Amino acid sequence: EAGVVQSPRYKIIEKKQPVAFWCNPISGHNTLYWYRQNLGQGPELLIRYENEEAVDDSQLPKDRFSAERLKGVDSTLKIQPAELGDSAVYLCASSLGQGFADTQYFGPGTRLTVL
Amino acid sequence: AQSVTQPDIHITVSEGASLELRCNYSYGATPYLFWYVQSPGQGLQLLLKYFSGDTLVQGIKGFEAEFKRSQSSFNLRKPSVHWSDAAEYFCAVAKGTGGFKTIFGAGTRLFVKA
Numbered sequence: 516e517a518g519v520v521q522s523p524r525y526k527i528i529e530k531k532q533p534v535a536f537w538c539n540p541i542s543g544h545n546t547l548y549w550y551r552q553n554l555g556q557g558p559e560l561l562i563r564y565e566n567e568e569a570v571d572d573s574q575l576p577k578d579r580f581s582a583e584r585l586k587g588v589d590s591t592l593k594i595q596p597a598e599l600g601d602s603a604v605y606l607c608a609s610s611l612g613q614g615f616a617d618t619q620y621f622g623p624g625t626r627l628t629v630l
Numbered sequence: 631a632q633s634v635t636q637p638d639i640h641i642t643v644s645e646g647a648s649l650e651l652r653c654n655y656s657y658g659a660t661p662y663l664f665w666y667v668q669s670p671g672q673g674l675q676l677l678l679k680y681f682s683g684d685t686l687v688q689g690i691k692g693f694e695a696e697f698k699r700s701q702s703s704f705n706l707r708k709p710s711v712h713w714s715d716a717a718e719y720f721c722a723v724a725k726g727t728g729g730f731k732t733i734f735g736a737g738t739r740l741f742v743k744a
Binding site for chain 2: 571608
């Protein structure tokens with residue numbers, strides 16, 4: 516069974532440029548998460564989807580970040596415009612449901628460097 | 631506010647030696663606790679989780695963790711470390727009902743020397 520797929524794996528951009536990350540969750544997983552992991556820190560949740568509905572986006576900086584999960588399958592996270600402080604690893608995860616017992620499966624992440 | 635503290639930024643252990651990684655949490659209710667491992671260039675992988683019941687939890691790759699409510703701790707242990715265990719380890723606590731949010735600690739990097 517394929518795991519969570521993310522692309523690109525690495526991205527280097529100039530500040531003020533836009534950038535987008537793509538995630539394809541494990542087939543059949545209804546819940547999808549986007550996390551940001553700063554250097555030397557644990558992941559922090561940005562947004563959580565139940566099918567196509569964003570049910571928790573309280574940590575998403577909405578002035579520059581946006582996300583979508585059309586058709587409740589794959590998802591895109593966008594930053595426009597990027598700032599130096601956005602340099603981080605962006606992780607996508609998926610789970611069957613949203614309960615405590617539902618294991619989250621993580622993708623390898625996209626490492627973003629903003630110059 | 632809920633929080634997770636991993637006091638050790640990094641630990642070095644000889645191959646074959648025992649390992650204990652510390653984790654302390656701050657949470658007002660019954661916690662849901664997790665340990666994840668992240669190898670270089672890889673996503674996080676769940677090692678084990680605790681919801682209730684037996685306070686000693688067995689996980690994958692020979693790891694176990696013990697929940698101690700009196701100490702607000704959930705330490706990860708392994709009796710004999712292998713070189714392939716070198717990685718970053720994250721303790722996490724989940725909060726909420728229904729849909730939940732996972733709060734991660736800052737991680738402990740494990741180095742294994744021959």
